[in-house]
Amino acid sequence: MAESKTGLRKPVFTKVEQLRPGTSGHTLTVKVVNSKMVLQKGRPDGPQVRQMRIAECLVGDETGIVIFTARNDQVDLMKEGSTVILRNAKIDMFKGSMRLAVDKWGRVEVTEPDASFSVKEDNNLSLVEYELVNVVDG
Numbered sequence: 001m002a003e004s005k006t007g008l009r010k011p012v013f014t015k016v017e018q019l020r021p022g023t024s025g026h027t028l029t030v031k032v033v034n035s036k037m038v039l040q041k042g043r044p045d046g047p048q049v050r051q052m053r054i055a056e057c058l059v060g061d062e063t064g065i066v067i068f069t070a071r072n073d074q075v076d077l078m079k080e081g082s083t084v085i086l087r088n089a090k091i092d093m094f095k096g097s098m099r100l101a102v103d104k105w106g107r108v109e110v111t112e113p114d115a116s117f118s119v120k121e122d123n124n125l126s127l128v129e130y131e132l133v134n135v136v137d138g
Helices: 073-077
Strands: 024-045 048-061 064-071 083-094 097-101 107-110
Touching: 024 064, 048 073, 064 073, 064 083, 073 107
Parallel strands: 064 097
Antiparallel strands: 024 048, 024 083, 048 064, 083 097, 083 107
16 A cells, blocks of 8 residues: 555635635634624434534634634634634625634634734624625626
8 A cells, every 4th residue: 555645734824804705714813702692402302402502703813803603512612802723614604794614524723822913803804795796608
């Protein structure tokens, strides 16, 4: 068997202001500005009751802020003031605005120590409304 020397690629970190609709594979270091639970319900799933939780968290870096949708176990990691690394994050569109999310192919990691940057709160990318425009060649 031939040994492959491909190894892991070093992640390229993205800044919040670089996020665009329909993109994925982002790795970001962000601070949690606040976190608000928007859905919490139990679901009887056989012998154990599974809890479904969704929180909308305002996260950002020195370039801007965006809403991050935390699901289930991710909710516990998104504590106000903590610094997290979002790996393989993607942009979901919700009512015409951007939401950052990490699905089963990504990871949310709490980092120590906290990041040294201060969050630029006057550039909220989730407040920008996008409209889907179909382009027809003619």
